[in-house]
Amino acid sequence: MGIKKLRLICLLIVLFISILIAYSAYTIWSFSQEDQLVHSDAAIVLGAAVWGDQPSPVFRERINHSISLYKNGYVKKVIFTGGKRSENDYTEAEVAKDYAIENGIEEKDILIETRSRITEENLIYAYDIALMNKLKTFTIVSDPLHMKRAILIAKDIGMQAYSSPTPSTQYKSFKSQAPFLFREVFLYIGYICSSPFRNSHI
Numbered sequence: 001m002g003i004k005k006l007r008l009i010c011l012l013i014v015l016f017i018s019i020l021i022a023y024s025a026y027t028i029w030s031f032s033q034e035d036q037l038v039h040s041d042a043a044i045v046l047g048a049a050v051w052g053d054q055p056s057p058v059f060r061e062r063i064n065h066s067i068s069l070y071k072n073g074y075v076k077k078v079i080f081t082g083g084k085r086s087e088n089d090y091t092e093a094e095v096a097k098d099y100a101i102e103n104g105i106e107e108k109d110i111l112i113e114t115r116s117r118i119t120e121e122n123l124i125y126a127y128d129i130a131l132m133n134k135l136k137t138f139t140i141v142s143d144p145l146h147m148k149r150a151i152l153i154a155k156d157i158g159m160q161a162y163s164s165p166t167p168s169t170q171y172k173s174f175k176s177q178a179p180f181l182f183r184e185v186f187l188y189i190g191y192i193c194s195s196p197f198r199n200s201h202i
Contacts, residue, residue, distance in 0.1 A: 020189060021185055021189070024185045024188050024189055025181060025185050027148060028145060028148045028149070028181065028184050028185060028188060029145070029181065031147055031148040031151075031163070032144035032145050032147055032148070032165060033144070034147070034163055034165075035163065035164055035165060035167075036139075036162035036163045036164065037074065037164060038074070038137075038139070038162050039073070039074055039075075040074070040075055040137040040138055040139045040162060041075070041076055041077060041130075041135040041136055041137045041138065042075055042076065042077040042078060042079050042111070042130060042135045042137075042138055042139070043066040043069050043070065043074075043075040043077075043078045043079065043138070043139045043140075043141050043164070044079045044081065044122070044123065044126045044130075044138050044139070044140050044141065044154075044161075045062050045063060045065075045066045045078060045079065045080050045081060045096060045141045045142075046062065046081055046082075046119060046122045046123075046140070046141065046142040046146065046150060047059070047080070047081045047082020047083075047092035047093065047096075047116060047122055048062060048082070048092065049085070049092070050082075050085075050089065050090055050092050050095040052090070053090050053095055053098070054095065054099070055092075055095055055096060055099055058143065059092065059095075059096065060099070061143075061166045061168050062141050062142060062143070062166055063080075063096050063099055063100055063103075064103075064166075064168075065141050065164065065165075065166045065167065065168075066078045066080075066100070066105075066141050067100055067103050067104060067105055069139060069141070069164065070104075070105050070109070071104060071105075074139065074164075075139055076109065077109050077110070077111060077133070077135060078100065078105060078109060078110055078111070079110075079111045079112070079113070079126045079129060079130060080092070080093040080096035080097055080100070080110065080111075080112045080113075081093055081112070081113050081116050081122035081123075081125065081126050082096070082113075082114070082116055082122065083114050083115050083116050083117055084114075091112075091114040092114075093112035093113060093114045094112065094114060096112070097110050097112050111126075111129050111130075111133060112129075113125040113126050113128075113129050119146070119149065119150055119153060120153055120191075123140075123150070123153050123154050123157060123159070124157055127154075127157055127158070127159055136160060137160045137161075137162075138154065138159050138160065138161045138162070139161075139162050139163075139164045140154055140161050140162065140163055140164065141164055141165075141166065142165065142166070143165060143166055143180070144165035144166065145177065145180050145181050145184050146165075146180075146184065147163045147165045148184070148188060149184060149187060149188045149191060150163075151163050152188075152191065152192075153191065
């Protein structure tokens with residue numbers, strides 16, 4: 001193979017990767033603005049860090065949004081997700097549950113899963129609990145830039161899922177949003193390329 005042909009192939013590969021990254025970033029950003037505000041059986045709140053026995057600011061905004069959905073009658077139940085970061089930590093789901101009860105959600109309307117560490121596990125384990133409780137429709141709650149990948153995963157595992165990003169987020173400035181978007185782009189592409197749940201490309 002000649003050097004010119006090799007350079008052309010490399011150029012085409014770089015061009016393809018660049019277009020894929022740019023398109024993925026655009027779709028993630030565009031979808032982050034979409035709030036499918038519908039009535040559903042349960043909100044599934046994707047886990048985030050906890051600080052001791054309190055939710056981190058990012059997690060608190062997710063919990064607060066689920067509380068708002070519940071109090072305004074958009075969801076009947078709330079499923080909190082998230083396990084421990086280390087053996088001595090509280091689980092994310094338990095911290096979220098305590099916070100939600102303190103802020104007006106009835107304990108009987110809260111379900112938790114405490115095993116997950118990543119987004120796919122958040123949704124898989126939450127769906128297992130939902131099916132056991134005969135819940136069929138779901139509002140997924142997370143930060144706006146997280147929603148595209150979360151909804152894709154939810155639908156791939158069989159959920160009838162709708163997007164409801166947090167209206168307030170800790171990722172407000174470009175300086176804070178850019179790393180989050182960059183991370184989501186590569187996780188989104190990686191999921192599409194490698195996930196066993198993928199049955200079609202979006």
